[in-house]
Amino acid sequence: MSNKDILVKIIVADYYKEVSESLVRSAISFLEDNKIDYEVINVPGVYEIPQMIKWQINQKKLNLFIALGCVLKGDTYHFEVISDSVGKSLLDLVNANSKTIITNGIINAYNMKQALNRSKMNKKNKGLEASSAMLRMIKCLI
Numbered sequence: 001m002s003n004k005d006i007l008v009k010i011i012v013a014d015y016y017k018e019v020s021e022s023l024v025r026s027a028i029s030f031l032e033d034n035k036i037d038y039e040v041i042n043v044p045g046v047y048e049i050p051q052m053i054k055w056q057i058n059q060k061k062l063n064l065f066i067a068l069g070c071v072l073k074g075d076t077y078h079f080e081v082i083s084d085s086v087g088k089s090l091l092d093l094v095n096a097n098s099k100t101i102i103t104n105g106i107i108n109a110y111n112m113k114q115a116l117n118r119s120k121m122n123k124k125n126k127g128l129e130a131s132s133a134m135l136r137m138i139k140c141l142i
Contacts, residue, residue, distance in 0.1 A: 006064065008038045008134055011053055013046040013069030013106075022119040023068040023105055023127030030131035036138070046071050046106055047082055050089035053102065057093070063100040064138070066130045070107040070115050083108045101137050105130030 010027055014020045024040060031038045043052050046069040057063050067090060073079040090102050105126040109115040118126050 006036055006062070006138060008036055008064045008066060008131075009053075009056055010038055010040045010066045010068060011049050011056075012040060012042055013044065013049055014042050015045045016070045016072070016112075016115065019070040019107065019112075019115045019119045020068060022121060023070075023107075023125065026119075026121060026125040026127035027066055027068060027105065027131040030128055030135070034135055036135065045069070046086050049106070050086060050093060053090070053093055053100075057097050057100055059097070059099070061099065062141070063097065064134060065100070065102045066105055066127075066134055067102055068105045068127055068130065070109065070119070072112060072115060073110045079108075101134070103130040103133040103137070 008031060010024060012020050012024050028038065041052060043049055049067045049069060053065050071079055071082050086106065090104055094100055094102050107115050107118045107126050118124060
């Protein structure tokens, strides 16, 4: 397998555009620097990321996904429900599909300031971290 056989699908929840756009820019920049092909698929919110990944999985091919987005804590239990269920759903997809790798760049933050700090164009950007983790996993496969 070579880099030419590899396509990484970036599934991004663009609900908080200010955060998600920076995550995607960092992820794309890292993948391009490492000559890895990618495709970006936008979904309305974090909850839809596992659903889109499920639709994109091809049982006969290697499936590489980077999940990007943001969940902010509000005044209700919604934050915990979404954060926990999405994390579990991503793991369930990997466990049920042996040719699937998903790296998680979803920010779960208590406020927008925290989310913006984790999406700045620097080494702590979750999009960069998820792309870097994906490259390390790809290197394990090649």
